[in-house]
Structure formats: C-alpha cells, structure tokens
Amino acid sequence: MRVLVTGGAGFIGSNLAMALVGESHDVTILDNFSAGNFSNLVKFKGDVICSDCTVQPPGPFDIIFHQASITDTTVTDQNRMMANNVEGFRHVLAWAAAWKARVVWASSAAIYGNSAPPMVESAAPHPLNVYGYSKMVMECVARLWHRQTGLPCIGLRYFNVYGPGEGHKGRFASMIYQLAQQMKAGHRPRIFRDGSQKRDFVWIDDVIQANLKAAEISGGEVFNVGSGISESFNSVIGALNVVMHTNYEPEYIDNPYHFFQKHTEADLAKSIALLSYAPRSGLLEGVREYYGSCAL
Ligand SMILES: NC(=O)c1ccc[n+]([C@@H]2O[C@H](COP(=O)([O-])OP(=O)(O)OC[C@H]3O[C@@H](n4cnc5c(N)ncnc54)[C@H](O)[C@@H]3O)[C@@H](O)[C@H]2O)c1
Structure with a gap:
C-alpha cells in the first residue's frame, strides 16, 4: 500500500x-x-x-x-x-x-x-x-x-507515550525520559509535589x-x-531505580501549571472489543526495554 x-x-x-x-x-x-x-x-x-x-x-x-x-x-x-x-x-x-x-x-x-x-x-x-x-x-x-x-x-x-525517538521534545518528552536524563546526569529526579500525580504511560x-x-x-x-494502568511519578522513579540500579530519592518542587492533569487512566474496554488492541508492556517492562535500547 x-x-x-x-x-x-x-x-x-x-x-x-x-x-x-x-x-x-x-x-x-x-x-x-x-x-x-x-x-x-x-x-x-x-x-x-x-x-x-x-x-x-x-x-x-x-x-x-x-x-x-x-x-x-x-x-x-x-x-x-x-x-x-x-x-x-x-x-x-x-x-x-x-x-x-x-x-x-x-x-x-x-x-x-x-x-x-x-x-x-x-x-x-x-x-x-x-x-x-x-x-x-x-x-x-x-x-x-x-x-x-x-x-x-x-x-x-x-x-x-514513551519510547525511543522522543528526546527532541525536551520538557514535553515523557516524564520517564526526563527523569531518566536527570538521574543519568547524577541528579536527584525533580517532580511536582508530592509525586502522587498519576499517568497512564503507554509504550x-x-x-x-x-x-x-x-x-x-x-x-x-x-x-x-493507553496501558490501562495508572502509575504515579514516584513509581516512575522507583522503576527507573530498579532498571538503572540506582537509589535516588525524588526532589519535590512546586507545580506552576494550573491546567495540569492529576490522574489519567485509559478505560480500554472499547479498544479491546472493537480494535483487538492488547497493550503488551507495563511500566517496568517498558522502562527495562527502553533502557536496554540505549535510547533512554
Ligand atoms: N507523545 C504523546 O504522549 C502524545 C499523547 C497524546 C497525543 N499525541 C499526539 O500524537 C501525535 C504525535 O506526537 P509526538 O509525540 O510524536 O510529537 P512530535 O512533536 O514529536 O511530532 C509532531 C510532528 O509534527 C510536525 N508538525 C507539526 N505541525 C505540522 C504541520 N502543520 N505540518 C507538517 N508537520 C507538522 C512536527 O514537526 C513534528 O515532527 C501528535 O498529534 C500529538 O498531539 C502524542
């Protein structure tokens, strides 16, 4: 085609x-x-x-x-x-x-x-x-x-969405990418207070x-x-610590955005039923694959 x-x-x-x-x-x-x-x-x-x-x-x-x-x-x-x-x-x-x-x-x-x-x-x-x-x-x-x-x-x-090829997006790249870059540079990962904001991260x-x-x-x-699973920013840091063999604690900062989504989570019933969509990766598997690809 x-x-x-x-x-x-x-x-x-x-x-x-x-x-x-x-x-x-x-x-x-x-x-x-x-x-x-x-x-x-x-x-x-x-x-x-x-x-x-x-x-x-x-x-x-x-x-x-x-x-x-x-x-x-x-x-x-x-x-x-x-x-x-x-x-x-x-x-x-x-x-x-x-x-x-x-x-x-x-x-x-x-x-x-x-x-x-x-x-x-x-x-x-x-x-x-x-x-x-x-x-x-x-x-x-x-x-x-x-x-x-x-x-x-x-x-x-x-x-x-997260994965290889998002680096050019800078502060609009996924939190997974941004936090990993901070940790790789030897810094504590900075997230908005108190890290409990949740996102449906999809590989x-x-x-x-x-x-x-x-x-x-x-x-x-x-x-x-989506993945159908919602993970907090604190959990993202936890997954990155596991995969990168580090032990960073988050540094909490104030959120300047008034239009910030607090919790996103996809209901996948329709996508599964009509599209036969079946997401294969949870956060830890996706982060592991991402890190293994050397693009994170
Ligand atoms: N990445 C995510 O998490 C996410 C989440 C929800 C929706 N989306 C949507 O997915 C799509 C792709 O997003 P992405 O993350 O790859 O972003 P991206 O910014 O990497 O890609 C968008 C591309 O569109 C090009 N572009 C913008 N306006 C254009 C125009 N008028 N004519 C031609 N090219 C133009 C840009 O140069 C860029 O290459 C977008 O429609 C975005 O809104 C992305």
Whole structure:
C-alpha cells in the first residue's frame, strides 16, 4: 500500500513510519520539521517531504496516518494552535477524500482534562488547554468528514507515550525520559509535589500496534490508547531505580501549571472489543526495554 505519515519526523510518526516500512509498505513522510528531528529518520527508507499540512503532496495514497500537530501543550497562542492542528487536519482530510484514502489520526487524552478516571470514550470532553481543545474540535471535524464521505476515519486518543525517538521534545518528552536524563546526569529526579500525580504511560510499540489495527477497521470511531494502568511519578522513579540500579530519592518542587492533569487512566474496554488492541508492556517492562535500547 502507498502510505502517507504526516508528522513523520516526530516521535510517534517516525516510529510508525519505520514499522510500516517493515511491513513492506511504500511510505512517504510529510513533516514541516517545526518540532521533529531528522535524527529520527536516519534509518528510514522512504520519501520525506518537508512541507506543511496545507500543501497537498503528490498522491494518491491508500492510507494517511496523521500525526502532525503542535505538541507543546503550554502554547497559549490560540490562533496558532487552532490554525496548525485543526485547519491542517482539514487539509489532510480533503486530500483523503480526493484519493478515497482511509485515515488514522492522533487525538489525545488531553481531551479528558481532569475527568474522573478511568477515562472512557463516551465521557463528555473537558480539555484544560487549547491543545486539548484543538483535538476536541478535530474529533468533531473527523466525525462530520466520515459521515459525508463514508471513508474510514479512526481517531486514537493516546495517553502518555514513551519510547525511543522522543528526546527532541525536551520538557514535553515523557516524564520517564526526563527523569531518566536527570538521574543519568547524577541528579536527584525533580517532580511536582508530592509525586502522587498519576499517568497512564503507554509504550511506543503498543501505540504502533493500535495504529496498525486501526488501519484495518471501518467506521468513524475514537479509541483510547493507553496501558490501562495508572502509575504515579514516584513509581516512575522507583522503576527507573530498579532498571538503572540506582537509589535516588525524588526532589519535590512546586507545580506552576494550573491546567495540569492529576490522574489519567485509559478505560480500554472499547479498544479491546472493537480494535483487538492488547497493550503488551507495563511500566517496568517498558522502562527495562527502553533502557536496554540505549535510547533512554
Ligand atoms: N507523545 C504523546 O504522549 C502524545 C499523547 C497524546 C497525543 N499525541 C499526539 O500524537 C501525535 C504525535 O506526537 P509526538 O509525540 O510524536 O510529537 P512530535 O512533536 O514529536 O511530532 C509532531 C510532528 O509534527 C510536525 N508538525 C507539526 N505541525 C505540522 C504541520 N502543520 N505540518 C507538517 N508537520 C507538522 C512536527 O514537526 C513534528 O515532527 C501528535 O498529534 C500529538 O498531539 C502524542
């Protein structure tokens, strides 16, 4: 199949593009390189178009995996966030309609805000920032597009993804990555007081699995993509200490963000039932594999 991966220079897009090449697809990446990094693509065997999502690449493609997005959740410029994420997506959907391509795209657990865990797809959205709001509007645009075109359009609400290829994200990389870097540099890991904030951390291979499965189904649904298990920041430090054979105590600091999610946890019932999604890695297994890959 001819496959287009937008945002393919980024963390998830580059891992996905390489997995698709591994499945013998003809893969083209489109990325404006505003946030991703070329180093993620050194081993990628396919075409790379440096362009914005507003400029149609030469097609047709059979499927689009749309990962491109501003992923800095602290961007408060609403015009920039909405223009890039929502209007960019509208362009991608117009190409898909012209090519009769199916679409699998990245939504986010940011849609849930501080809704009660475990978070279920049918819950009312409650985004706490314009990033989460942009994903909420994208879901609405996707629903309408699917109704109008009848083409498959599957949205995946990723929780906190971690794995090789996220280093360029700096302070927006997963807490697992950030804390590991501090510990490797010989510092006590710094987390917001009192470390009991919980996240559903999902290993990159499970996210790739969800994308590949989503490419096989019809409809216009959204699905949670997490591990289904919520772990505190204190537990992350515990897992890193085990894997790295260290014994660091956390250093607690004040949290400056008012829009911080306190507890995220994916309800996976729908993803398991309709997508046959089966996350394979818990926190300790994922951290062990990550550390073993030398990318952590
Ligand atoms: N990493 C996570 O934990 C997580 C969680 C929830 C949702 N997501 C979503 O998954 C997707 C991938 O995230 P990521 O972690 O790989 O982030 P990333 O920042 O590494 O990748 C995003 C990529 O999109 C590109 N991009 C941004 N705007 C573009 C545009 N208008 N045209 C072309 N390219 C553009 C960037 O250059 C970057 O390479 C995003 O849609 C993000 O919102 C990620």
